[in-house]
Amino acid sequence: MSLKDIIGQEKAVRMLLGILIRQKVASSYLFCGETGIGKKTAAVDFAKALNCLNPQPAGPRITSDSPVDACEECESCSKIKAGVHPDFLLISPEERLIRIEEVRIIDDALSYKPFEGRKKTVIVDDAETMNISAANAFLKTLEEPPQDSVIILVSSRPDLLPETIRSRCSRINFFPLSKASCREVLAEKEKDAEKFSLAARLSMGRPGIALSSDLHEERKWVLNLLRGMLHAEKDGWSSRDEMQRWFDHALVLLRDMTVLKLTDDPRQLVNNDLEGYLTGLSKSVDVKVIIYIHQELSRIRRLLQFNLNKSITWNYTASMLRKGLVF
Numbered sequence: 001m002s003l004k005d006i007i008g009q010e011k012a013v014r015m016l017l018g019i020l021i022r023q024k025v026a027s028s029y030l031f032c033g034e035t036g037i038g039k040k041t042a043a044v045d046f047a048k049a050l051n052c053l054n055p056q057p058a059g060p061r062i063t064s065d066s067p068v069d070a071c072e073e074c075e076s077c078s079k080i081k082a083g084v085h086p087d088f089l090l091i092s093p094e095e096r097l098i099r100i101e102e103v104r105i106i107d108d109a110l111s112y113k114p115f116e117g118r119k120k121t122v123i124v125d126d127a128e129t130m131n132i133s134a135a136n137a138f139l140k141t142l143e144e145p146p147q148d149s150v151i152i153l154v155s156s157r158p159d160l161l162p163e164t165i166r167s168r169c170s171r172i173n174f175f176p177l178s179k180a181s182c183r184e185v186l187a188e189k190e191k192d193a194e195k196f197s198l199a200a201r202l203s204m205g206r207p208g209i210a211l212s213s214d215l216h217e218e219r220k221w222v223l224n225l226l227r228g229m230l231h232a233e234k235d236g237w238s239s240r241d242e243m244q245r246w247f248d249h250a251l252v253l254l255r256d257m258t259v260l261k262l263t264d265d266p267r268q269l270v271n272n273d274l275e276g277y278l279t280g281l282s283k284s285v286d287v288k289v290i291i292y293i294h295q296e297l298s299r300i301r302r303l304l305q306f307n308l309n310k311s312i313t314w315n316y317t318a319s320m321l322r323k324g325l326v327f
């Protein structure tokens with residue numbers, strides 16, 4: 001894939017192509033936006049374009065026909081795609097943490113001139129997971145960027161990065177995809193019609209989320225845990241990732257319950273195959289209570305990054321849901 005093939009991120013792609021055309025490549029970027037909307041893919045495509053041996057025109061999005069986009073076929077593009085280009089490095093957190101050791105690897109990689117390519121490119125995925133010592137060390141790298149190097153921080157929570165780091169990067173914003181674009185991305189990967197339809201609705205503009213997991217199975221698991229909560233069973237999450245996924249689904253279910261209460265129109269539901277279940281769950285509950293629970297769950301979802309205690313969070317959430325929905 002090259003920049004011109006990215007679906008639905010018109011503004012970000014035009015900015016990146018513009019940077020390539022004007023040859024005004026900054027030493028560091030921050031790609032921001034929700035999880036699953038193509039930030040990392042765009043970062044890799046940008047790295048390919050920076051080093052492509054046979055650049056191509058970037059297509060109809062821009063007026064210039066300068067050859068600046070990746071060809072996808074040359075040795076450089078292939079090596080970056082396979083993650084084996086000597087001038088390309090992708091750093092991801094381990095156990096939700098980027099440590100100072102990773103920053104040392106970045107420094108080491110950037111300390112040489114490009115071996116084969118034009119620009120040494122480092123992508124730091126989920127950059128907000130850097131701990132304090134990693135962030136401090138990384139700031140030094142950003143303050144004195146080695147020549148011919150580009151660092152791209154990718155983050156769904158840029159507000160968690162120190163301001164000193166954010167302010168040194170050129171920011172490129174990405175947004176959830178429109179319904180049509182999301183369906184277009186998913187249609188390329190999901191051939192089962194029923195799964196496709198549910199994934200398109202549940203992903204809510206974030207096709208990467210639908211592609212990285214089986215949302216149908218995941219929702220079954222979410223509903224099962226919800227049942228457990230309402231019956232005062234004990235903590236059913238096994239990790240923080242699971243907690244995050246559970247809250248993401250629960251928020252959409254509460255959103256649907258609110259919509260049902262206010263409009264009584266099942267066509268507007270994300271989970272429209274669960275109309276009966278959701279109607280039953282919200283039948284004797286005031287809409288204000290549902291909205292309150294939604295707000296509380298959103299607040300807890302935001303706090304999850306602070307390593308909330310799993311069983312305390314479970315008990316608190318379960319007791320609120322029982323009071324609100326079962327009383």
Ligand SMILES: [Zn+2]
Nearest residue numbers: 052071074077
């Ligand atoms: Zn190429």
